[in-house]
Amino acid sequence: MPNYSKTPETIVLRGYESATLRLIHQTTQETIDLNETESGLWEQSDFENMNGLFSRLNETGFVKPIDFASHSVESQFDHIFPAIKSIYVKWYEESPDMIVLFNSESMRTNNPLLVLGTYGSLCWRGIMEGLSVDQIRIAALQEFGEDEVIPFLKRLASLNFINAIPELDIIDSGEEKIVKEFSAPDVQFMIFRSRIPWYCLWEMCTKCNLRCDICYLPDFKSAGPSEEEAIRIARDIVDSGIFYVSLIGGEPMIRKDLIPIVNFLRSNGVFVKIITNGQLITEENARLLAEAKLNLIEISLDGMTSETHDASRGEGSFQKCMDAIRIVREAGIPRTAVVFTAHSGNFKDFPQLPASLREWGISDCYISLFKKTGQMGSHSKFDPLNYLDVEVLKGFVNSWEDEYPDLKVTLLPSCSCGKTSAIIGANGELRFCSFSTTSVGSISENPLLQVWQGKDYNSEQMIRKSGYCKKLENTIFEV
Numbered sequence: 001m002p003n004y005s006k007t008p009e010t011i012v013l014r015g016y017e018s019a020t021l022r023l024i025h026q027t028t029q030e031t032i033d034l035n036e037t038e039s040g041l042w043e044q045s046d047f048e049n050m051n052g053l054f055s056r057l058n059e060t061g062f063v064k065p066i067d068f069a070s071h072s073v074e075s076q077f078d079h080i081f082p083a084i085k086s087i088y089v090k091w092y093e094e095s096p097d098m099i100v101l102f103n104s105e106s107m108r109t110n111n112p113l114l115v116l117g118t119y120g121s122l123c124w125r126g127i128m129e130g131l132s133v134d135q136i137r138i139a140a141l142q143e144f145g146e147d148e149v150i151p152f153l154k155r156l157a158s159l160n161f162i163n164a165i166p167e168l169d170i171i172d173s174g175e176e177k178i179v180k181e182f183s184a185p186d187v188q189f190m191i192f193r194s195r196i197p198w199y200c201l202w203e204m205c206t207k208c209n210l211r212c213d214i215c216y217l218p219d220f221k222s223a224g225p226s227e228e229e230a231i232r233i234a235r236d237i238v239d240s241g242i243f244y245v246s247l248i249g250g251e252p253m254i255r256k257d258l259i260p261i262v263n264f265l266r267s268n269g270v271f272v273k274i275i276t277n278g279q280l281i282t283e284e285n286a287r288l289l290a291e292a293k294l295n296l297i298e299i300s301l302d303g304m305t306s307e308t309h310d311a312s313r314g315e316g317s318f319q320k321c322m323d324a325i326r327i328v329r330e331a332g333i334p335r336t337a338v339v340f341t342a343h344s345g346n347f348k349d350f351p352q353l354p355a356s357l358r359e360w361g362i363s364d365c366y367i368s369l370f371k372k373t374g375q376m377g378s379h380s381k382f383d384p385l386n387y388l389d390v391e392v393l394k395g396f397v398n399s400w401e402d403e404y405p406d407l408k409v410t411l412l413p414s415c416s417c418g419k420t421s422a423i424i425g426a427n428g429e430l431r432f433c434s435f436s437t438t439s440v441g442s443i444s445e446n447p448l449l450q451v452w453q454g455k456d457y458n459s460e461q462m463i464r465k466s467g468y469c470k471k472l473e474n475t476i477f478e479v
Helices: 034-044 050-058 116-130 133-144 147-157 166-171 184-190 227-239 259-268 285-292 305-313 317-331 347-360 385-405 448-453 460-465
Strands: 003-006 010-012 021-025 031-034 062-068 089-095 096-104 114-118 179-182 198-203 246-247 271-276 295-299 335-342 364-369 408-410 419-426 429-431 439-442
Touching: 031 034, 034 050, 034 166, 050 062, 096 116, 096 179, 114 116, 114 184, 116 133, 116 147, 147 179, 179 184, 198 227, 227 259, 227 448, 246 259, 259 271, 259 285, 259 460, 271 335, 285 317, 295 448, 305 317, 317 335, 335 347, 347 385, 347 408, 419 448, 429 448, 439 448
Parallel strands: 198 246, 198 419, 246 271, 271 295, 295 335, 335 364, 364 408
Antiparallel strands: 003 062, 010 021, 021 031, 089 096, 096 114, 114 179, 419 429, 429 439
16 A cells, blocks of 8 residues: 655645644645544644545545555665754754755754755755655656765765764765755745745843844843743753844843853754844853854954944943953854944945955944834934935945855844744743834743744734834835
8 A cells, every 4th residue: 555745736724724734735726624533634744544535635646556566675774764963953844845955963053954946855854854865866856867865965965954864875876966055044034935934033131231223123121031031942942942032122132041052952952143233241151152063153242443333332342342352262162253233324434344344354244224113223313224225235235246256144124033033031921023122922931832832823914914124114124
């Protein structure tokens, strides 16, 4: 009796009614509602009891038969199982034809993720199911009529996603073609909707040692969760399958439990970034963050000179940022980046950006656009960039790609809030947008993933129609 495979075109809406599932075919837009019994079968990884359901679904193209039983090839590779490298490797599956692999232990440039298409996803699922190399090759030949499994496995091993298999080196396999590598922001904006939030901004407090003219926060009062509650939230993040966490504030360096939180997240395979104003960084806390294996620290720097930067963030803050960059690099934190909030007061500094980054030893810079909102930002003396200025900024960034190939300057083009990323507020409320105070549920009362998958968070009204950023003056990019 053949088994069945879910097709790439199938979208599953969970909890459509009671315990049922609704299946939607992306190509034909046909829908099928499964009853409670069928929904239970659909969830099972063992296909033994699913033939009846899948036979029915096969008639409408939601599944297709696949039979491994008639194929058996014995070779020197049958005993080899390319085990997943470690807990640091995680994966996100949007649909059966697209898997994103992420290795938080890897320190390669700009924390890339591997995006596997239909072919690579089949191979990866074979690895997950414990199939031998030859079994995976048979499945690939059946499905696609070609065998690129060996170069695919070699590539995964070279990037530390699976353990090395020395025996594979004796095979001349040609060039691997089925893996695409992207930076985290690229993938964040490329994926429309996620069944799990793969990226999370955790607002650890709203307290801050500065009162920046462009700050979006509505207040500077909250100390955030207790140390015990913070660890519980960190555990919830891990349990939700989140790959990548940005610890933000206010100013996260105010938190005395910052190091233990970083330690906990990293020991559970989460890529951790801290976004800081840099004013509280010392040799001691930088050393402790390096020992906790912090992946990345981003320092807010809103000008290439003290005159420009200090106009936004306060007198003397530019020099402290310069000191912070030197300290964290000497401490051995793998990556240091600059986050630049573009507005009318620092636009004139942009031509100097790449040369300044080189001088400071920085290879990564993220540019966001100022929005006139928050306790300070809504009354700022600066204005958001107009459309023409943004186009000029885009031109700068594009020209630097050829002129400065060693630099990675990313103009954040859109918003992933409510689609692939979650915002955890200092009060434990889950929000769909950093600039909005609207709560979609409390993770103090319910698990993060439950809130994410709940009706309120998933609603079209929350994700699309609310369009908080669209309501902000002179906002260029839509949500």
